[in-house]
Amino acid sequence: MFSKLTLLTPEEQEKIHQTTLKLLEEVGVVIGSEAVRDMLAKQGAKVIGENVRFPKEMVEEMLRHSVHSFPLGAFNEKDRLTVPSVTHPFTTTAGYVPYVYDEATGKNRYATTEDLRQLCIIADYMDEMDCFWPLMLPGEYHGELQEFKATEIALRNMGKNIQCSSASGELARYQIELGRAVAGGSEAFRENPVLSLLSAPTTPLAVEHGIADAIVESAKAGVPILPMSLPQMSTTSPATFAADTLLVNAENLACHMIARCADENARVFYSSDAGAPNLFDAGIDYENCEYVMLSAADCDMARYYDLPTAMGCSVEYKDFSTKAGFERNVFRCALKLLTRVDVACWVGTRESCLSSSLIDVILDLEVCRQAMAYFRNFEVNDETLALDVIAERGPRGNYLDHEHTFKHFRESIFTSKAENCYLFAEGYENHRKVAQEKIDGILAGHAAPTYDEALVAELDRITASAEAHLANE
């Protein structure tokens, strides 16, 4: 059995589900897009101005036919995934940061296209990275064009599943066009969706105009959708765990309704990055215990519906100058991953998602590698119980030289320890220098996926059209 952190009892899950149905039916959700409201109204929703209320039967019918498993495609054949994961949580970068932390100056500066290109090469190379958010937004661009360029740069420079934000229907159409070009056409893209799109509701209980349109476009194209709900206890949600989980649930189900009304086979994650803010400065606090507990509750609800999960899992404490600092992060990361999330969105951010750096990506991936030690199956079978071995050695024996130990010690004992990590081979104070050397090596030796001329030309054409039409402000 795999270890799993849980929070809610089946009765509590049912209570949250039933309350969500009541909330969606009696309070409803603001949906900014008139076209989406019209679509929902035709399928049974009650529309009052911008407010859309979903009858209980409509939601339950949707849930009865949810898509429980779908592919996360990739240009690289070896990097194609399916959710839910049956092995370990898939790891991805997360957040959209405007700044890059410059190691030389010790200060933040605006991220550039080159920063993102380098990040893509690193992410493509690192085995610990399963999917990729282009988290460094290229500062040469703004608005919708910036999100498009992030997608384009990622698709041109790495071959794993790319998860991009999409805040308008037009932007989503351009992003999907890029994805279809890389996958080899509409049907090929549906089978191998190299893109997933993040279209987050606005807590509490609103789906903005562009977001709703983007969800519809993604649903129709077969793009996996992450409706990442981000309620913060006591600011955008009531201060209680149950209410925060209720809002995550209501917003996720509302986005599922939009997607499923657009296409009955829509692929939609159950997704959240819920937390409790630091009430002293109103900032997001990724280091408090509520952040982990809310994830556990949200994963419980996702399992209630049998839906794949994509959750924010940030661990932002970056002081690796001591062994304790590093191992603290490993444990923090393991706690989040032990919720058995399918896609853990967290690598590379600093300062509550304000900045990032390539070094931080490398450090986080090492944390992730060591945290994965908690994901071994606690196997209980005749071979692992080893009753014959125990009887053979008996009291006062030892197992150091037993064949059973030689056979199993590599998978049984990880002994995750900072001193075993290459980052600290030269001492804890030099870990960022060692990480930089690894980055230099990867950038010098690893190449982005090679596209043929026709594909490059097609990407150029789509890009030129997007640059002409998408807002750059």
Added chain:
Amino acid sequence: MKRNISCGGDIFSGFSLNVMSEEECNRIHLATLELLETTGIFCESDRAIEIFEAGGCRVDHEKKRVYIPAWLVEDSVRKAPPRVLMAGRDPKNDVVLESGRVNFLTFGQGIMVIDPYTGERRPSVKQDIADVAKLVDALPNVDVIEDTLYASDKDERVAMLHNTEATLSNTTKHQSQGADSAHQAKLAIEMAAAIVGGKDKLKARPIISGGGCPVSPLTLPEGNTEQLIEYASVGLPCNPLSMAMAGGSTPVTLAGTMVVHNAEILSYIVMIQLVNPGNPCTYGSSTTAMDLRRAIATVGCPELGMISAAVARMAHFYKIPSFVAGT
């Protein structure tokens, strides 16, 4: 009485880490029953062997091997109460060990201390033990005090008693202690009885409990075993605690480690229940993995977390309060 918040030990309630299913617990239990009945345990104490034999165990006296029948193990588990009172000298510091209610205690026993005033790392002395006890007394989040340091300035034959005296004199919280012999245990119990006004009152309000470790694999050492007999004979809580090391003193697999660990703890629980049916006891662990490169016990490693979660799960399976060590 202090009742700490319940984390929800049941696998379907509260914030909990689930590592084994009910069926997997049962498989470990069945393997343990077979092991105890057919391989048995090595018991150094003649006094304990007598108790086991009188209770229905088969004994090979020449090899000091005790074979415990399955019915006796299961009968003993049933007799162990699901709720254990660890009383404090001050009743407001009483704590109750029961399903899912998490309490915290210090742990040891360290032989060195970092001097709080000079920063020097030096051998610990009796005054350090008294200072720790006073500190624990003042800290609301520490519920019970376990022997944290060793009194290196005292004769080793009586150091444990100085530890008990320094601790009981400086805290009003429950003391979990470990003696090295029956003689030491008797004297520690006398000290505690003197404080509360006699052994009968000590049984009703146990301000101390006795801990004891088997030597893995499957060995019950004389001193630790006989001191547990002393604590059980006057009705005090007993904390048998295995310190097995996966790959060294147990099979390297986590399931195999749990079988050896389980056999050791259950053999002590059988003995405790034979001494005093219904005696309170916990299901304890400081079991972890061995660092096979350095041949030392590892703490802070993933295996410790996984084993501790499995230990808590097994304890819940037996409806006996759990006691796990290490971080």
